[in-house]
Amino acid sequence: xxxxxxxxxxxxxxxxxxxxxALLAIxxxxxxxxxxxxxxxxxxxxxxxxxxxxxxxxxxxxxWVAFLLSVAAAxxxxxxxxxxxxxxxxxxHEVVLLLTSFGVTMLLENSAILAFSPRTxxxxxxxxLSGVYHVGHVVMSGIDLAALASALVLLVGLNLVVTRTKLGxxxxxxxxxxxxxxxxxxxxxxxxxxxxxxxxxxxxxxxxLWAAKSGRVEPLMGFTPVLKAFVATVIGGxxxxxxxxxxxxxxxxxxxxxxxxLPPGLTGYRDGFVFILLILVLLVRPHGLLGKAEGDRV
Amino acid sequence: xxxxxxLEDVHVDYGGVAALKGxxxxxxxxxxxxxxxxxxxxxxxxxxxxxxxxxxxxxxxRFAGERLQALSPYQIVARGIVxxxxxxxxxxxxxVQENLMLGAVQRRDAAGVRRxxxxxxxxxxxxxxxxxxxxxxxxxxQQQMLAIARALMARPRIxxxxxxxxxxxxxxxxxxxxxxxxxHRQGTTILLVEQNARQALAIADRGYVLESGRIVSSGTxxxxxxxxxIEKAYLGx
Numbered sequence: 090x091x092x093x094x095x096x097x098x099x100x101x102x103x104x105x106x107x108x109x110x111a112l113l114a115i116x117x118x119x120x121x122x123x124x125x126x127x128x129x130x131x132x133x134x135x136x137x138x139x140x141x142x143x144x145x146x147x148x149x150x151x152x153w154v155a156f157l158l159s160v161a162a163a164x165x166x167x168x169x170x171x172x173x174x175x176x177x178x179x180x181x182h183e184v185v186l187l188l189t190s191f192g193v194t195m196l197l198e199n200s201a202i203l204a205f206s207p208r209t210x211x212x213x214x215x216x217x218l219s220g221v222y223h224v225g226h227v228v229m230s231g232i233d234l235a236a237l238a239s240a241l242v243l244l245v246g247l248n249l250v251v252t253r254t255k256l257g258x259x260x261x262x263x264x265x266x267x268x269x270x271x272x273x274x275x276x277x278x279x280x281x282x283x284x285x286x287x288x289x290x291x292x293x294x295x296x297x298l299w300a301a302k303s304g305r306v307e308p309l310m311g312f313t314p315v316l317k318a319f320v321a322t323v324i325g326g327x328x329x330x331x332x333x334x335x336x337x338x339x340x341x342x343x344x345x346x347x348x349x350x351l352p353p354g355l356t357g358y359r360d361g362f363v364f365i366l367l368i369l370v371l372l373v374r375p376h377g378l379l380g381k382a383e384g385d386r387v
Numbered sequence: 388x389x390x391x392x393x394l395e396d397v398h399v400d401y402g403g404v405a406a407l408k409g410x411x412x413x414x415x416x417x418x419x420x421x422x423x424x425x426x427x428x429x430x431x432x433x434x435x436x437x438x439x440x441x442x443x444x445x446x447x448x449r450f451a452g453e454r455l456q457a458l459s460p461y462q463i464v465a466r467g468i469v470x471x472x473x474x475x476x477x478x479x480x481x482x483v484q485e486n487l488m489l490g491a492v493q494r495r496d497a498a499g500v501r502r503x504x505x506x507x508x509x510x511x512x513x514x515x516x517x518x519x520x521x522x523x524x525x526x527x528x529q530q531q532m533l534a535i536a537r538a539l540m541a542r543p544r545i546x547x548x549x550x551x552x553x554x555x556x557x558x559x560x561x562x563x564x565x566x567x568x569x570x571h572r573q574g575t576t577i578l579l580v581e582q583n584a585r586q587a588l589a590i591a592d593r594g595y596v597l598e599s600g601r602i603v604s605s606g607t608x609x610x611x612x613x614x615x616x617i618e619k620a621y622l623g624x
Contacts (some may be wrong), residue, residue, distance in 0.1 A: 158541030255492060258485050262478045269476035274493045274541060284576060383482075 090226040105233040107341025108240030112295035113318035114333035116288020121329035122264030126186040130193035132315025135296020138163040141308040152215040160293040167289025201308035209307045212300045326380020390451045392415045397446035406432040408600040419571040421579040421587040424597035430580040439463045439472035467544030472621045476535040479523030490540030507536040528559035544574040
């Protein structure tokens with residue numbers, strides 16, 4: 090393997106994992122931007138999505154249809170969360186919102202343990218994605234390709250939505266200044282619901298990629314990814330959609346780079362080093378790379 | 388039913404502290420009415436109550452005969468009541484154009500929106516050259532113009548303006564007041580809150596004076612200008 094190939098390989102790995110973090114982080118950032126809510130139950134969307142896929146495939150539904158069903162289920166669950174859990178506490182102190190999201194997480198995870206049993210299940214990877222492709226010495230799995238392709242399509246689509254549609258511009262406006270959003274006549278409930286639906290659907294896609302990559306589905310599988318996505322949004326600047334994407338890819342890069350440069354004895358502590366990087370970023374830019382000081386938000 | 392805005396015995400509390408203690412006022416269609424008073428008298432609270440940001444504890448807010456106090460802010464905007472708040476509250480991270488389009492967020496008549504965009508850009512030519520600029524990059528005066536222009540994009544039946552001249556250079560204040568006067572002449576109904584009492588009264592049909600959450604005086608421009616007490620308190624005689 091030449092040095093150039095090594096670089097390409099590592100970059101591909103980083104972008105593949107970064108795509109998942111980015112897709113997951115967007116939903117967190119959208120919701121936080123408008124409601125100041127850190128939705129830790131965001132990770133459970135991906136768990137529920139993965140189970141829906143498993144059951145759908147087991148029921149004989151073709152994988153791609155099951156995939157769409159699973160993403161739709163994640164979006165629906167996100168919308169239900171908003172309606173049933175978060176709307177009643179909207180506007181309350183941030184700690185109340187955070188605790189509510191912990192409550193939702195506990196409810197969902199324990200319900201999943203009851204309904205699906207705590208045992209780990211294999212992810213039914215379709216033939217089309219289980220291949221491995223070689224270009225020179227660079228190895229690429231079908232899942233990596235799927236992660237890249239879906240992230241590309243979804244990010245371009247999302248960018249169109251938030252810059253070209255009334256709904257998307259309203260979403261950014263509400264994230265920036267809630268009072269002004271009310272006064273220009275934005276129907277906030279609708280915007281919040283859309284933010285949950287879009288963010289949750291993206292989380293559904295990220296969840297399937299995550300499950301496909303790890304090969305396992307279990308009730309607590311959402312914890313690590315949501316933590317990583319949270320780190321990504323903090324790096325990028327809480328509440329900024331662009332920041333979430335940037336943070337996701339930077340986190341992917343950082344993980345792959347650390348994996349490559351850390352001495353073998355320390356690679357087990359990779360995530361610890363990632364958090365050290367996070368702290369460094371926050372020391373230099375307390376509001377994240379693309380974030381704004383809280384004082385700017387009236 | 389004419390589009391008259393009526394407040395009747397409106398009481399508003401902020402965390403147990405009374406901000407409005409029985410405010411009654413009215414703005415008839417086509418009028419420019421100013422609401423004068425010192426800092427903390429309740430002027431902004433009055434506007435925030437009309438636009439649904441705060442709810443009255445008692446009393447009634449009606450527009451064109453319909454009670455507003457049970458409606459959400461976006462529903463009140465849908466009735467044609469548009470509040471241009473103190474401190475401008477433009478969207479700094481969004482472009483001037485996006486800000487203006489959000490002013491028309493509820494409108495479905497694309498052709499009318501385009502016409503109104505041309506109209507507000509003619510009112511404020513400064514904005515026309517800066518459509519792609521982010522709101523935060525504008526000067527204070529331009530931001531105030533953008534805030535008013537954005538409110539006009541909703542095609543208001545009544546415009547609530549809160550301290551539009553606050554913190555602006557005298558020459559910009561002149562521009563803002565000229566635009567307000569022109570809007571009034573063209574038939575827009577306006578409720579204007581100002582600390583700049585003399586200038587506000589000069590373009591108003593009628594006025595009210597608020598003091599500690601109560602209306603203490605009201606009348607036509609001539610009556611208020613003749614009132615010695617007001618002269619002393621607000622016009623800096």
